[in-house]
Amino acid sequence: SQTIHQWPATLVQPVGSPLSLECTVEGTSNPNLYWYRQAAGRGLQLLFYSVGIGQISSEVPQNLSASRPQDRQFILSSKKLLLSDSGFYLCAWTKVSGGEKLFFGSGTQLSVL
Amino acid sequence: RKEVEQDPGPFNVPEGATVAFNCTYSNSASQSFFWYRQDCRKEPKLLMSVYSSGNEDGRFTAQLNRASQYISLLIRDSKLSDSATYLCVVSGAGSYQLTFGKGTKLSVIP
Numbered sequence: 527s528q529t530i531h532q533w534p535a536t537l538v539q540p541v542g543s544p545l546s547l548e549c550t551v552e553g554t555s556n557p558n559l560y561w562y563r564q565a566a567g568r569g570l571q572l573l574f575y576s577v578g579i580g581q582i583s584s585e586v587p588q589n590l591s592a593s594r595p596q597d598r599q600f601i602l603s604s605k606k607l608l609l610s611d612s613g614f615y616l617c618a619w620t621k622v623s624g625g626e627k628l629f630f631g632s633g634t635q636l637s638v639l
Numbered sequence: 640r641k642e643v644e645q646d647p648g649p650f651n652v653p654e655g656a657t658v659a660f661n662c663t664y665s666n667s668a669s670q671s672f673f674w675y676r677q678d679c680r681k682e683p684k685l686l687m688s689v690y691s692s693g694n695e696d697g698r699f700t701a702q703l704n705r706a707s708q709y710i711s712l713l714i715r716d717s718k719l720s721d722s723a724t725y726l727c728v729v730s731g732a733g734s735y736q737l738t739f740g741k742g743t744k745l746s747v748i749p
Contacts, residue, residue: 548676569741570726585736587669616682620737627673628692628728 528553532617532631539638540607545590545604547634549617552598557619559577559600560628612638613614642666645727645740655719660743662727663709671730672703674712676723677742683726686712704737717747 532549539545553556561573570584576590582592589608593601600617617631645662652658664672672689687694689701689710700713710727727740 543666570739572736572738621660625689626671627685629685633680633682635680 527628528619530617530619531620531632532627532634533598534634535632537539537634537636539607541609545602545607545611545636547598547615547617547636549602549631550598551619554598554621555598556620557621558625559594560618560620560632561602562616562618564616566613570616574602607638609638612636624627641724643727643729644742645725648743649746650743651748652717654717654719656747657713657715658717658745659714659744660712660725660727661709662711662729662740663694663707664727664729664738665708665719666710666729666738667705669729671737672701672710673728674699674701674710675726675728675739677726678723683739686725690722714745717745719747719749721745723746 529552552613558574563573564570564578565572576583576594579594579597590604599615613636615636618624618628620628643664646660646726650658655716662693674686675683676686677683687696687701691703693702698715702711703741714721722745724742724744730737
C-alpha cells in the first residue's frame with residue numbers, strides 16, 4: 527500500500543530564517559506530487575506541483591521554491607521566511623494520470639515569528 | 640464566479656439529524672469530483688468520490704448535477720464523530736490540479 531511521509535509536524539522559525547520541508551511517498555512510482563498551504567481560516571492553496579523528477583510548476587509567486595530530486599521526494603524551501611509564510615503546509619500525491627484521488631501527508635504547522 | 644464555492648456554514652445540528660451540503664463549480668469541463676473531510680489541525684482525508692449517477696456509502700450520499708454544475712453531500716443520522724469541515728474538490732479536464740472549496744464546518748451537538 528502507498529504511504530506518504532511529511533516532516534516535521536510542527537516548526538517555529540524566526541523571520542528571515544531558511545526553511546526546508548520534506549515529503550516522501552512509498553509504495554508507488556512516478557506519482558504527481560503537490561505542496562499546498564492552508565492559512566488560518568482559509569482554504570487550501572496550491573503552491574507547487576510536479577509530474578516528474580526536476581519538473582516543478584509554480585502556482586503562486588512567492589518567496590518559496592520546490593524541488594524534486596528523486597521520484598518520490600518533494601522538498602519545499604525558502605531562503606528567508608516572511609511572517610506571511612505561516613500556515614499549515616500539506617504535501618500530497620496522486621497517480622500519474624491526473625484528476626485522481628489526492629492523498630495528503632499529515633502536514634506541517636509552520637509559525638514564523 | 641469562484642472556481643469552487645461551498646455553503647458558508649457553520650452547520651450546527653443535533654445528533655440524528657440529516658444535513659446537506661452543496662457545492663458549485665465554474666469549470667464545465669471538470670471531470671472528477673470528491674468530498675474530503677478535515678478535522679481540526681489535521682490533513683484532509685478522502686470521504687468519497689462523486690459519480691454522475693450518484694453514489695452512497697453508508698450514511699453518506701453524494702450527487703452530481705452537471706447541467707447546473709453543483710455537487711451535494713447528504714449525511715443521514717448524524718453522529719458526534721461527523722463533526723469536521725467538509726471540503727468539495729473538483730478537477731479540470733486534463734488537468735493535474737484539484738481545486739478545493741473553502742469548506743463547510745459541521746458541528747453535531749449531543
